[in-house]
Amino acid sequence: MMKSDQSITRFQLFFILIQSQIGVGLLSLPNTVQSSAKGDGWISTLLAGLAVQVMLFIYWHLLKRFPKLIYTEITKKILGNYLGKLLNLFIYIYFILVGGLATILLIKIVNLWLLPLTPSWIISLLILTACIYLAISDLRIIARFFVLASxxxxLLWLTTCLSWFTPREFQYILPLGSSGLKNMIVGSKNSLLAMLGFEGLLFFFPFIIENKKGVLKTISMANLFITMFYTYFMFLTLIHFTTGQLAQMREPIVNLLRGIAYNVVDRVDLIFLSIWIVPMTTSVIAYLFFACKSLNVDKKNYPKAVLVNGLIVFLITLIPNDDAMINLFNKYVYYLSYLVVFLIPILLLILSLLLKKHEMSESV
Known part of the structure; x- marks a missing residue:
């Protein structure tokens, strides 16, 4: 019987996936996507959401064959203990690197827009202290916080609604499809990196206490929400800025809100960022959790593992990280994500079918 402090409902799973996916990548998404998709960037985001949905469907078929096992237990079940542990170490390194990248980008945002005079290591220490404190908690507490943070x-959406009262030009996205299908697909590849976090399903699935038959619908609704959320922000920036302007902006969404001012409300961009820090932080918490689960540590050693992982991420943030270094780091994480998030689960599902390995349950 699963302990109550390590179980979640489908309702909580919906918000966990949302908070795991929403992060700092959204702020710079219009800048990266427009380089290839131009005014069709919002279509690229929809294509990325479709790709995520395909992967969630593959995850579902893999997980329902092993309903009581997390991702890194499934690898050992299919590949054997030795190869499974080796692959799990690779997966662990990936999650640590993603957590480090997410933290670095978060520090850059805070340093650039909110606290320009504060040393980056202090910001890193404050962020990771809060993340470690929550990641050490029981899964149910983490889930409740993610639901509350959602x-x-x-409030974020209401803040961006103020931009609709500023000048906009829908001709920036016309004619539809002018960039070509190839460029839109390239743009969707850039969008996928910002949508990472859905792989958390591979670790959360065994902890769902309800009948798992409705999980596919739940995760599909979560993906639909994220896709529409990202597409909305992408569309919003595309109708306010030309592609040339977007190419010169590091965080176009923040730039869009920076120009909004009223008699009562000023610097809407700072209000937006102050709120956005919470979703950006939850993604770091999620990756600290995934990293610990990759090691299959027991409950007694789990807090120590979180502390060690948090320390490793902190050390990563201390590495000199100018724009060139961050772009290189981002590039390697980008390629690793295709292996861990896409290729490996597909291969595991194929092998489980060929080797007829499964652990079926009547509740799935």
């Missing part, structure tokens, strides 16, 4: 999404 309420801020509505």
């Amino acid at each position: 309420s801020l999404i509505l």
Whole structure:
């Protein structure tokens, strides 16, 4: 019987996946996507959401064959103990690197827009202290916090609604499809990196206490929400800035809100970022959790593992990280994500079918 402090509902799973995916990547998404997709960047985001949905469907078929096992236990079940542990170490390194990259980007945002005079290592220490404190908690507590943090999404959306009162030009996205299908697909590849976090399903699935038949619908709804959320922000920036302007902006969404001012409300961009820090932080918490689960540590050693992982991420943030270094780091994480998030689960599903390995359950 699964302990109550290590179980979640499908309702909580919906918000966990949302918070795991929403992160700092959204702020710079229009800048990276427009380089190839131009005014069709919002279509690229929809294509990326479709690709994520395909992967979630593959995850579902893999997980329902092993309903009581997390991802790194499935690898050992299919590949054997030795190869499984070796692959799990690779997966662990990937999650640590993604957590480090997410933290570095978060520090850059805070340093650039909110606290320009504060040393980056202090910001890193404050962020990771909060993340470690929450990651050490039981899964149910983490889930409740993610559900609570999701309420801020509505506030973020209301904040961006103020931009609709500023000058905009829909001709920037016309004619539709002018960039060509190839460029839109290239743009969707850039969008996928910003949508990472859905792989958390591979670790959360065994902890769902309800009948798992409705999980596919839940994760599909979460992906639909994220896809529409990202597409909305992408569309919003595309109708306010030309592609040339977007190419010169590091965080176009923040730049869009920076120009909004009222008699009562000024510097809407700072209000937006102050709220956005929470979703950016939850993604770091999620990756600390994934990294610990990759090691298959028991409950007694779990807090120590979180502390060690948090220390490793902190040390990563201390590495000199100018724009060239961050771009190189981002490039390697980008390629690793295709292996861990896409290729490996597909191969595991194929092998489980060929070797007829499964652990079926009547509740799936």
